[in-house]
Amino acid sequence: MLALGLLVLVLAVPPWPGAVAVLVIAWTAALAGARVTWRDWLRLVAAPLGFALTGAFALAIEIGPDGLALARDGGAAAAAVVIRAAAALSCLLLLAVTTPAPDLVRGARRLGLSPEIAEMALLIWRFLFMLLESATAIRHAQDARLGWHGFRRSIRSLGLLVALLLPRALDRAQRLECGLAARGFDGSLPMLSPRQPVSLRFIAATLGLQAAVLGVSLWWS
Amino acid sequence: MHIMEGFLPATHAVAWSCAAVPFVAAGAWKLKKIVTERPEARLQLAAAGGFAFVLSALKLPSVTGSCSHPTGTGLGAVLFGPSVMALLGSIVLLFQALLLAHGGLTTLGANIISMAVVGPWVAYGLWRASSALGLPAAVGIALAAILGDLATYIVTSAQLALAFPDPASGFMGAFAKFAGIFALTQVPLAIAEGLVTVVVMNALVGR
Amino acid sequence: MVELSLEARGLVYSWTGGGRALDGLDLVVRRGRRLAVLGPNGAGKSTLLLHLNGTLRPEAGEVLVDGVVLGHGRAALAGWRRRVGLVMQDPDDQLFAATVAEDVSFGPLNLGLSEAEAATRVDEALAALGIADLAERATHQLSFGQKKRVAIAGAVAMRPEVLLLDEPLAGLDHRGGVLLQGVLGALAAAGTTLVLTTHDVDLAYAFADEVALFSNGRTLRQGPAAEVLADRVAMAQAGLETPLLLELGVRDRAEALARFGRR
Amino acid sequence: MVELSLEARGLVYSWTGGGRALDGLDLVVRRGRRLAVLGPNGAGKSTLLLHLNGTLRPEAGEVLVDGVVLGHGRAALAGWRRRVGLVMQDPDDQLFAATVAEDVSFGPLNLGLSEAEAATRVDEALAALGIADLAERATHQLSFGQKKRVAIAGAVAMRPEVLLLDEPLAGLDHRGGVLLQGVLGALAAAGTTLVLTTHDVDLAYAFADEVALFSNGRTLRQGPAAEVLADRVAMAQAGLETPLLLELGVRDRAEALARFGRR
Structure with a gap:
């Protein structure tokens, strides 16, 4: 919930300072809140690094009349994309380490999947x-x-x-x-899905935090 | 090749997701049809999905990066038809994002188009064409794996180029840029995967 | 109450590609007893269990439940499986859901029970297996011993009259084995008829009232555990050893178990 | 010849997501001996074997071969695996090729041997395991016991100094177990150092010179088999029972084996 909301925010707001704020929140939530060890977290974050670097390199250069050259503002544009991607990735990972995928699937089912x-x-x-x-x-x-x-x-x-x-x-x-x-399988797979308690306080805090990030980034730009 | 989480701007992420919806819906419809006709196919489909995931999690030797999708989804396409793979592939992509941080949620739509739609269709088409031409199965499947890989990578490069057109040379320049840079990693990957596929086919035929 | 529960008469079954798995097999399962089907690997034990709950269809011979020959039609099979539960050797062949409670609820829901009733059955089965605390756990994170117990709970939740277990203790260590035997003992005490396959003579001796000795798809001998296990000729024919306790002359099982407290 | 062969010092290894598989583990493997690593399920036995041949890399601690700390570089690992062979528990995980001979040749060919030399190694390994007649058979048609022996042949064909075996007798019936113990005995007699993991105390007693008792990722005690197995306190701590023969007061292993000829 927190992670999904933040993820939407990252794409909606400019990278500075919105994405940076989200990055900080996601890392704090994962390492302090969800008690993921640094070792596991860094290993996860490192996985798509190759894509980020090659992709950013492509953004930083341009094909001009005289062949390849460093793009004007290319460096800044690349840095912006990388920061945003890093923040979004952190949200994704926060979601991954806090919510088992089956819970997401069950949630989606309640929403009409x-x-x-x-x-x-x-x-x-x-x-x-x-x-x-x-x-x-x-x-x-x-x-x-x-x-x-x-x-x-x-x-x-x-x-x-x-x-x-x-x-x-x-x-x-x-x-x-x-x-x-042997247990009566006839093609369908009925099962009782566990119900998850929803904490109102957690939702309120999440929405508040997200509004704050949105507000700060809008005000800044 | 998965586009990482957050790399695409919001408008593009939304647009690709919308583009993916009809394919996934068609896959879902096809899935319903298959499991009503053959209830036991449900478990086979799930096994194929799990298999496709595991393939993508295996590291290819001496090349950075992992086995990409077409081998798994292409294989599923041959077994169950390409349209249902759009759905299975989407589920697998979702789990890849969550478990391996390959791809992402906002880029899911774009990745579905390149890996769960274009890849399987290309692989399936090549496989059909090669069997129609009477080529040996091993050749057809290896071709399907290599070209399926390359098709995926070309689509991905195009998606990135659309999102980030080159300031000087526009879409075509950006496409050349992305395709050129990712060729360094993707072409060896596709070739390695083709070689692996040949070994796989030989071993399967030998059994 | 009839004493007879399940009976197999002259079952014949061949593998695709030849080779007889069952070759005119007879077996009698008495209500409320614990029967061990004992034999070496490849003697046809697992194939027999799959016949006893109707999953496989014999080429010749028949299976009777309370004296009635069972058919393989949809309705007949459904009734059959309601009464005869099966737990396979590899728990991964039976667990399909993401969490324990979901998995165990599958059988009861297939029986047509309401969600509330099914939930009760799940709680009951998990409690019977001593794993109530695992209910919300992810299936793929369980240890082998835990998976085994969840698989059994999945069958127990359907409240079968007869429970068939394929090598229930295989792969379990001492502690896990003791735990599971306790659970099975409690199920037996509650009235469930138990049929288990094993190649472990000590387990057969410690656990079963009756032993059916198997070899090459046939029953060599069926009878009270101590008698069959002490039959050196038949045991040697099946390629098995005499249980150590019997060999040492400890004839009385209760005494043996009390003295050595093993298994 | 140095007496010491393999040594593990303070190995620590955690699973992703926390939980320690190995927690400061020490172990000494002496050349030409048979060591049983005995412990309940989940004690970290399989993880240890994967460290002893360099497949897994410890977070802390080190593995020494003949007193030299082994690195995890490419060349070091190749040399390591040439000397230390590993046979995993499930033979289905390690038979890759279509026929037995082809499968057994996998290791020798990877050693860089010529086809002719590899063929010699294959014949030799199959003969050592008593399965020369299976050479041309398809791997997927073998029985479980045959598969186990082919898997061991695959490691033996590389002529390792030390052979690590994960639960070698698990799933085998009496006859299969006796057969395999004979084969392992012959390998030991020919000079191969054997390390096997098991949770079967009777097997540890019958087969090993030395026992290392495991619990929760640590060695509780390592020493001569009869001594460690008779240590009731340590055994109870590991959740294991005393072997029946020891409990009955049959202290001399040679006598026990002669009298009961078991396992």
Whole structure:
């Protein structure tokens, strides 16, 4: 909730000072509020760094009549985009570390998402963890037999891994079908969704904070 | 190639999301049709979605970046048809954003278009064309994987160019810029992925 | 109350590609008892369980519930599965939902119960398995032992008369095994008929009233646990060892369990 | 020959999202011995093995091979894995190729051996595991016990000095377990140092020279098998039972094994 609201704000307001304020709030909320360790948080933040840098580089240059050149104001424009993206990313991650994805799917369902899609999303969620576990185990086993030393071997190992994983994924689906049949599976997947308590005080505080960020950035510019 | 969270301006984010809606809705409609006809396909579809996610989480050797979407979604497209992949791909993209910080929520629409719509359709079309031409399955699928990858990357570059046109040379200049810079990372990635796909096909056929 | 609960007569089933999984198999499950289906790997134990709850259809032979031959039509199967629950060996083959409570509610809702009734059943089943505190936990974060208990809760929530368990203790350590045996004992005491497959002779001895000894898709011998397990000829034929306690001459099970408190 | 082979000093490793898998773990593996790493599920046994062959990198602490701290650079890791082989618990995770011979050749070919040399290694490894007749079989058609042995052959073909085995007997029935123990015994006799993890106290007693007792990511006690297993306080702390044979007062392992011929 806090994270989603902030995310909208980031795109709506100019990067300075709105995005910077959001960045600070998101980091504080994650590290102090949600008690994420620095190590985990930095690892998450670092993931899309490559995209940010190459993308920003593209923004900073221009193709003029005499070929490539540093763009006028390109540096500033690139910096603005990067700051905004960093703030937005922080909001996304704040959401990711505080709210499990199934809760989001259930929330979306309450807001009118069709049950088939919600069910499919939740099933994919379950499958992806099972398959991720298998993939990690296979990767470790290959590594132990020197399968990931050198480019050619790595390509081969990865290919073998994927080839092993695909039939496994389908096999898993078949076995799950068998296991669910024993519990009366007839094609639909009914289940009781947990209800989440909503804190009014939290919502009020969130809205207040967001209004403050909006106000400050509008006043500044 | 995922456009990261917050990289697109608000108007573009909204526009791409709107553009993605009909495809996802069509995918949802197709999904309903498939599961009414074959209830057991539900679990297979979910397995395919999970598989596509795991592929995207695997690191490709010696190249920065990870396996991209087309292998997984392309494969799903071959199994279940490309239209339903728009939906599965969207779900997978959402989870990627949340779990791996690949892509994002505001850029979800743009990423859906490039990776869950264009990628699978290109891969599917190539696969159909190659089987119609009587090419070996391995060749067709490798081609589908490589070109599906490249198509995705071209679309992404175009999306970025539209959002940030070059002050001097406009859209075309910006497109050349983004495409040129991302080629450094994306072309080796596509080739590596094509090679991997060949190994995959050989191993699957050998089984 | 009839004493007989489930019965398999001359079941035959082949794998695709040849090879008989079941080869004229007979088995009798008596109401309120604990039956261990004991045999080496590949003897056809899991395949049997899938027949006993109607998931697989035999090529020949039949399965009877309370003396009535069961069909494989939609309605017949639904009634069958209401009465006979199955817990598979790998809990990942049975858990599909994102959280524990959601998963356990699947069976009761399929029975056509209301949301409120289903919620009661979920609480009851989680309590019976001693995992009420896991209700809101994410399925993929559970340990193997926890997953096993959630899978069993999913079956228990449907209140079956007979509960089939495939290798319920496989992969569990001592503490996990003891815990699960306690839970199964309580279910048995509450009147549920239990059928479990295992290749662990000590478990069969410690837990079952009756043992059916399996080999190559057939029942070599079925009878009281201590008798069957002490039959050296049949046990050797099935490729199994005599339980250590029996070998040491501790014939009385109650005494054995009291003296060694194992498992 | 140095007596020391592998050593772990103060290993610390946390899962993403908190929770310590290893919490200052120490372990000594002596050359030519059979060490059982014994502990309940979730004690960190598998995580330890992944550190001992360099797959995982500890947050603190270090692993030494013959007294030299091992780095995680490319070259160092290659040398490390050449000397320390790993066999994981689920054979389905480590059989990648279509046929048995092809799969077993994966490691030798990665060592840079020629096809002819690799073929020799494959034959040798299959013979050591007693499965020379399976060479041309498709991996997915094997039984569970056969798969386990093929997986071990895949590691043995690299001729490691130390072989790490994660729960090697899990899921095997009596006959399969006896067979595999024979094979492991032969490998040990040929000079391979064996480290196996298990939660089965009887297996640890029957098979290991030395036992390292694990609990919550730490070594509670390491020493001669009979001593550690008879330490009731430490065993209870790890949530394990005393092996039945020890409990019965059969102190001499050779005698125990001769008398009962179990496992």
